[in-house]
Amino acid sequence: MTEHAALETFRSEVKTWLTQNFPKSLVGKAALYMGFDHNVPMEGDALRWRQALAERGFGAPTWPKAYGGAGLSAIEARALGEELAAAGAFNPIPLLTGMGSTMVGPTVLEYGTEDQKLRHLSPIARGEVRWCLGLSEPNAGSDLAALATKAVNKGDYWEVNGQKIWTSGADISQWCGALVRTDSNAAKRDGLSFLLFTMDQPGVTTRPIRLIAGASPFCETFFNDARGDKTDLLGPINEGWTVVKRLLQHERQSQTGAAPIASTGASLSQMAKQYVGVNDRGELNDPDLRLRLASHLMDARTHSLTLQRIAAEARGNPKVTAAASILKNSATSVAQTRAELTLEIMGHQGLGWEGSAFATDEIEAVRGWLAGKAMSIYGGSYEVQNNIISKNILGLPETTQKG
Amino acid sequence: MAVLTEEQTILRDQAVSWVNADAPVSAFRKLRDSGSITGFAPDTWKSICEMGWTGIVVPEAHGGSDLGYMTFGLLLEELGKQLVASPLYASGLVGATALRFAGTDAQKQNCLPAIASGEAIVTLAIDEGPRHAPDAIAMSAEKTGSGYRLNGTKSFVIEGGSATHLIVAARSGQDIVLLLVDASATGLSREVLKTADSRGYANITFKNVDVAATALMSAGHGKATLDAILDRARAGIASEMLGAASAAFDMTLEYLKTRKQFGQLIGSFQALGHRAAELYTEMELTRSAVEAALQAIDAGSKDVPLLCSLSKYKVGAFLFRMSNQLIQIHGGIGMTDEFNAGFYLKRARAVEALYGGQGFHRDRYARLSGF
Ligand SMILES: Cc1cc2nc3c(=O)[nH]c(=O)nc-3n(C[C@H](O)[C@H](O)[C@H](O)COP(=O)(O)OP(=O)(O)OC[C@H]3O[C@@H](n4cnc5c(N)ncnc54)[C@H](O)[C@@H]3O)c2cc1C
Numbered sequence: 182m183t184e185h186a187a188l189e190t191f192r193s194e195v196k197t198w199l200t201q202n203f204p205k206s207l208v209g210k211a212a213l214y215m216g217f218d219h220n221v222p223m224e225g226d227a228l229r230w231r232q233a234l235a236e237r238g239f240g241a242p243t244w245p246k247a248y249g250g251a252g253l254s255a256i257e258a259r260a261l262g263e264e265l266a267a268a269g270a271f272n273p274i275p276l277l278t279g280m281g282s283t284m285v286g287p288t289v290l291e292y293g294t295e296d297q298k299l300r301h302l303s304p305i306a307r308g309e310v311r312w313c314l315g316l317s318e319p320n321a322g323s324d325l326a327a328l329a330t331k332a333v334n335k336g337d338y339w340e341v342n343g344q345k346i347w348t349s350g351a352d353i354s355q356w357c358g359a360l361v362r363t364d365s366n367a368a369k370r371d372g373l374s375f376l377l378f379t380m381d382q383p384g385v386t387t388r389p390i391r392l393i394a395g396a397s398p399f400c401e402t403f404f405n406d407a408r409g410d411k412t413d414l415l416g417p418i419n420e421g422w423t424v425v426k427r428l429l430q431h432e433r434q435s436q437t438g439a440a441p442i443a444s445t446g447a448s449l450s451q452m453a454k455q456y457v458g459v460n461d462r463g464e465l466n467d468p469d470l471r472l473r474l475a476s477h478l479m480d481a482r483t484h485s486l487t488l489q490r491i492a493a494e495a496r497g498n499p500k501v502t503a504a505a506s507i508l509k510n511s512a513t514s515v516a517q518t519r520a521e522l523t524l525e526i527m528g529h530q531g532l533g534w535e536g537s538a539f540a541t542d543e544i545e546a547v548r549g550w551l552a553g554k555a556m557s558i559y560g561g562s563y564e565v566q567n568n569i570i571s572k573n574i575l576g577l578p579e580t581t582q583k584g
Numbered sequence: 585m586a587v588l589t590e591e592q593t594i595l596r597d598q599a600v601s602w603v604n605a606d607a608p609v610s611a612f613r614k615l616r617d618s619g620s621i622t623g624f625a626p627d628t629w630k631s632i633c634e635m636g637w638t639g640i641v642v643p644e645a646h647g648g649s650d651l652g653y654m655t656f657g658l659l660l661e662e663l664g665k666q667l668v669a670s671p672l673y674a675s676g677l678v679g680a681t682a683l684r685f686a687g688t689d690a691q692k693q694n695c696l697p698a699i700a701s702g703e704a705i706v707t708l709a710i711d712e713g714p715r716h717a718p719d720a721i722a723m724s725a726e727k728t729g730s731g732y733r734l735n736g737t738k739s740f741v742i743e744g745g746s747a748t749h750l751i752v753a754a755r756s757g758q759d760i761v762l763l764l765v766d767a768s769a770t771g772l773s774r775e776v777l778k779t780a781d782s783r784g785y786a787n788i789t790f791k792n793v794d795v796a797a798t799a800l801m802s803a804g805h806g807k808a809t810l811d812a813i814l815d816r817a818r819a820g821i822a823s824e825m826l827g828a829a830s831a832a833f834d835m836t837l838e839y840l841k842t843r844k845q846f847g848q849l850i851g852s853f854q855a856l857g858h859r860a861a862e863l864y865t866e867m868e869l870t871r872s873a874v875e876a877a878l879q880a881i882d883a884g885s886k887d888v889p890l891l892c893s894l895s896k897y898k899v900g901a902f903l904f905r906m907s908n909q910l911i912q913i914h915g916g917i918g919m920t921d922e923f924n925a926g927f928y929l930k931r932a933r934a935v936e937a938l939y940g941g942q943g944f945h946r947d948r949y950a951r952l953s954g955f
Contacts, residue, residue, distance in 0.1 A: 450955040465955050475950035479870075479894050487872040493587050507865045570864060571857035576810060580852040 191257055195264045202233040203270045211271040212545075223277070223308075231273060231308050239398030240274035241282055248298055249306025259492070270467075274308035279350040281305035281312035283375075283435035285358045288428045292375075292416040301356075301377070309342035313380070315345040315402055316425065323565050325360070326369045326422065330404060332361040332376055334390065339409040341374055341384070344401065347559075351387040351400035354380050360425050363418055373421035377429075378409035394551035432560045433505040438484060438512030449519065450474060453526045470525065477522055481515050486507075505576070506566040513556040513563065520550040585656060586875045592655050598635065599662035606631060607668045609924045615669060616782035616927075622746045623776075623784020624670045633702030638676040641684070646696035648680070653816060654878040657823035664827025667931055668883040669783045671705045674743040677820040679706030682751045682813045686762050686801040695749065695764070706764075707747040708817065709738035710810070716940040718753070718810060723790065725761055732756070732763060732794040732800065734771075742938065744786030745776040751801065752790075753810060760806035763799045770794070776947035781934035815892035818939045819877040822895040825935050826874045832910040832928045833867055836860070839914055857915065863909060866902050875897040890952050897945040900936050907932035 204226035213221055223231050233354035234240045237251060242258045244250025253261065265271060275282035286305045290295055304310040321328035330343025341361060351357070357380050364372030379490075384407030389397035416424040453474055458466045463472035491504055523546045531546055533539025557563040571577045586784035588596065607628050615625050632638065640656045642648020656677055656878035663672065680699050683692055683706065710718055717724060723736025741750070750765045750772075765772070771793040777785045802809050840851030840860060850856055880888050907929045911918035918925045940948070 339742045450953055454955060459955070463954070464950070471950055472946055472955060474955070475946045475953070478953065479897060479946070479949055482894060483869045483873045483898055486876045487869050490586065490872045490875065494585070496587070504868075507868050510865060511869060564858065567858040567861035568854075570861035571851075575837060575857075575860055575864060577837075577851040577857050577860060580848065580854070 187502040188256065192260055192264055195261055196268070199264065199268045199270060201224060202230070202237075204230055208269040209252035211269070213512060214273045215271055215276060227273070230270075230295070231277070234272060234274060235307035238306065239272065240308050241286060244286065244306055245300060248290070249304075250302075255445060255492075255495075270569070274306070277311065278305045279311040279354050280314045281310060281356075284314060284428050284431050285356075287431045288358075288375075288424060289415060292424050293497065294412075296412060297377075297415065299488040303387040310356055311350060312356045312358060313348050313351045313354035313402075314428075315348050315351075315357050317347045318344060320348050323426070323562060326373065326390070328360060328362065328373070330359065330361050331365070332363050332374065332409065334363075335408075337411055339378075339411065339414070341376070341378065341407040341409060343402040344403050346401050347399050348387070348389075351380065351402045352389055356380060357385075357402075358415070358423050358428075359584070363421075367419060369420040369467065371482040372419055374418050375415040375421040376409045377415055378407065379411040379569075382407060382409060392552070393554070394548045396548075396552075398429055429561060430505060433509045433566075436512060436556070436557040436560050437488065437505055437508035438515065449522065449526070450478065452523070456526050467542045470522075474522060474526075477515070477518050480511075481519070484511050484515050487511065506561075506569045509560065510557075510563055510566045517553050520546070520553045524550050585871070586654065586879065588658070591651065592658055595651075596658045596662060599637075599659045602631065602635070603662055603666045603668060607663070607666060609666050609927060612667045612669055612782070613924070620782075621784075623743065623782065624746070628668065629670050629672075629702065632670055632672050636700075637672055638680075638702050639700030641677060641680050642696050642700045642949075643684070646692060647700040648696065652882040653677075653819060654875070654882050656820060657878040660820055660823040661827035661830075663822035665831035667828060667927055671707070671743040671746060671784075672823060673820055674707045675699055675705045675747070678708045678742075678813070678817045679704075679749075679751065682706070682708055682762065682801075682815045683764075685813050686751075687764070688798070688801065688810050689796065691764050691801065697938060698748075704748045705743060705746055706749040706751060707741060707743045707794070708753045708813065709741045709744065709750045710814070711739055712737055713739060716937065716944055718741055718814060721753050721755055723752065723754040725756040725763060727756065728794065731794065731796040731798070734765070734790040734795065735762070736790055738788045738790075740777070740785050740937070741788055743784045744774055744788050745784045750788065753806070760810060762801035762806060762810065763795060764791075764801055765793065765795055765799060779934060780930040781915045783931075783934065785934075811889065814939055815888055816881060818892045818896040818945075819874075819881055819940040821935055821938055822877065822892075822899045823875045825903045825932070826871060828905045828928055828931055828935075829870070829899065830867060832903075832906045833863060835925070836863075836906075836910050836913050844917075850913075858915075859909065863902075863906060866905070870898045870902040882917060890949065893940075893945040893952065894948045896940060897942050899948065900942045900945070903932045904936065904942075 206226045214227065223372050238246055238249060239261065241250045242253040242261055243255060246252045271433055282305055286302055289301050293529040316325055318328045318330060330340045330341065330345060345359065356377060358375060358377050360373055363374040366372070374543050384405050386403045387400040389400050391397045400451060453465055457470065460466055488508065527543055527546060530539060530543050533543045533547060535544060561569065611625065611628065636649060637659055637926060639648030640651045641653060642650065644650050660673060676699060680696060683695055687695065695704055696708055699706055712722055715738055721735065723738065724732055726734040734752065736754065738752060747767050750767055752763050752765055753760055754763060771791045772788065774786045774788045779785055837860060841849060843850045866923060875893045877891040880891045910925045910928055914923065916924050
């Protein structure tokens with residue numbers, strides 16, 4: 182069978198499976214479970230759908246079957262995403278697992294012991310365990326290696342003391358992957374290790390931080406003699422920097438705008454016509470907005486053409502590459518511009534916070550616009566990505582002197 | 585870079601080595617210094633024809649290789665890097681495309697093999713004023729007993745000075761028609777232009793030029809046909825522009841790694857490092873748009889108009905920014921005629937104006953998208 186025919190067979194299997202397993206009641210509900218506040222409880226049909234995905238390994242489709250995945254190739258996984266979107270279905274598992282599916286999981290796959298893979302991956306693939314990531318600290322943001330949280334060897338466990346900040350989902354996660362200092366005498370990057378431990382223990386406390394968008398998706402996280410199991414150091418001791426660099430590459434990869442999302446709303450230009458009106462030539466009534474909207478749509482199209490081109494060049498073996506920095510910055514600016522334009526198009530209606538004077542779409546646009554500002558800060562800020570591009574891709578030299 | 589076939593890789597490599605050996609920017613400089621009025625060097629043109637590049641979009645039945653627009657784009661990109669001046673684009677791509685789309689059987693039979701061999705230089709003459717305006721064609725083709733009488737002016741015709749044949753758009757009653765005109769016709773006069781870019785452009789005046797009825801290419805759906813031809817012309821020039829921009833990027837990157845000030849390489853200054861990163865990002869994105877347009881043409885996609893406008897717009901914006909940064913980041917050196925940066929800046933503006941600049945294509949993209 183040719184590659185193409187095999188893929189078509191796979192697609193039709195997925196279609197059949199979807200008609201048998203995707204509950205009709207969830208059609209068009211992607212936004213509810215995939216939106217900015219993904220705290221809608223998984224009950225009834227939603228729970229059954231999650232379990233069906235998990236049974237088939239579709240929660241983490243590219244992971245090996247032995248660890249709860251479906252062992253799909255990247256091309257098949259892409260096709261799966263497209264079939265889900267076409268059926269109005271969605272895969273809520275990655276969001277349910279916090280940082281589990283996109284970051285911790287792939288890193289465990291690469292650096293974990295067999296025991297760690299067996300214990301940690303399946304629960305993620307099934308969407309049963311939520312993970313948070315304890316990297317940033319008050320004095321260690323972009324300069325992550327400056328972190329101070331310590332883990333001390335106590336014989337049969339690691340004892341963790343210190344403070345993390347901006348820990349997304351810390352208050353609702355069961356597990357944490359944290360970068361901690363295990364050798365205070367070594368150079369900045371050489372004394373760090375990556376430790377996995379449970380959040381539900383006396384030594385861990387979290388304090389939610391309210392964001393400009395209103396919700397509190399992240400926390401200050403305090404470790405006071407918290408404990409990590411001896412078997413849960415990911416990768417060798419004092420080589421946590423290597424592990425976390427890889428993890429951050431996975432994070433960037435997940436932020437390139439590659440995942441197809443079931444489209445719910447009308448197109449931006451359609452929406453603009455409704456709010457702004459058109460002249461007798463059918464053009465938007467605001468000629469300046471019309472051109473800026475066109476520029477944005479061209480940028481968005483170019484971004485998606487670039488994703489396609491890079492996927493084609495990788496011939497179905499997409500590696501996590503430096504190109505992710507380019508794509509992350511491009512995806513960020515497309516998304517942020519889209520949010521700004523959406524608000525501008527809505528005019529005063531695009532300022533609603535809550536209440537019946539505003540449609541749900543309008544309130545979501547405002548919240549999304551605000552929440553989206555984080556895209557150029559986390560996962561390596563816009564500026565940090567440009568440092569990576571200039572040093573790692575273009576090979577530009579380091580500064581050796583101030584001023 | 586798109587995934588290439590073996591044939592495409594071979595052709596591209598052939599282009600790289602030929603350009604570097606036989607037609608580097610220094611050859612373009614020589615051409616300019618010679619005050620050439622044809623706008624290209626005859627031996628450069630001869631080698632191009634001998635390599636068969638003029639036949640890439642000519643059907644095999646008419647002496648070409650019919651390898652498609654993506655393949656042609658690859659060559660134009662390599663030639664664009666060194667600013668090669670020749671009628672390859674104007675005749676081999678645009679002229680051949682116009683004949684394929686609008687030529688009668690007899691016209692194809694007569695002209696396509698001659699384009700492929702390089703004997704004929706067939707160029708498209710559309711615009712009549714300083715800006716691209718395919719909707720504002722005023723040149724008249726008045727029906728006579730034996731054919732048509734042409735009156736009007738075509739401006740800034742690429743390779744207009746050396747063309748053996750012109751394909752002109754004219755108004756005949758309500759219709760826009762295309763006519764294939766011998767450049768030596770009585771009443772046709774050309775004024776070769778001396779422009780900032782030392783390529784061959786000419787203004788062409790038609791004063792009671794009588795042509796036979798057989799000169800008529802396509803009647804009736806002239807506008808749709810013209811759009812299809814123009815879109816292929818746009819996708820082609822976009823490749824050349826991408827080539828020029830990527831060469832400008834490489835020159836700039838090289839300078840960032842070699843020029844020292846304040847005791848260190850200027851590329852270590854973060855302001856310049858970030859500018860380079862942004863230019864590189866824009867270049868990668870632009871490449872996707874340029875290649876997508878060519879691939880859409882080869883695949884016969886319905887998205888051709890949209891993607892061709894996207895391609896010309898994106899590459900126009902990038903080449904504009906890149907050619908300015910080429911000068912800026914080179915400092916004083918960038919301003920000297922002895923250095924090549926100026927050639928890239930001048931070419932950038934000439935091709936920006938060709939077949940619609942950024943403003944034209946952004947407006948068209950919006951219109952095609954229904955707003
Ligand atoms: C919504 C959200 C969720 C997050 N989730 C998590 C999480 O789950 N776990 C976690 O550990 N962290 C998380 N973070 C933290 C995030 O990783 C940090 O915010 C990020 O690393 C930036 O650090 P900082 O906030 O300290 O900013 P700083 O590093 O202080 O940066 C301030 C400014 O300086 C610029 N800058 C810094 N260094 C350089 C440089 N070398 N060159 C040029 N410019 C520079 C930055 O680009 C930025 O503009 C999250 C952040 C947000 C906003």
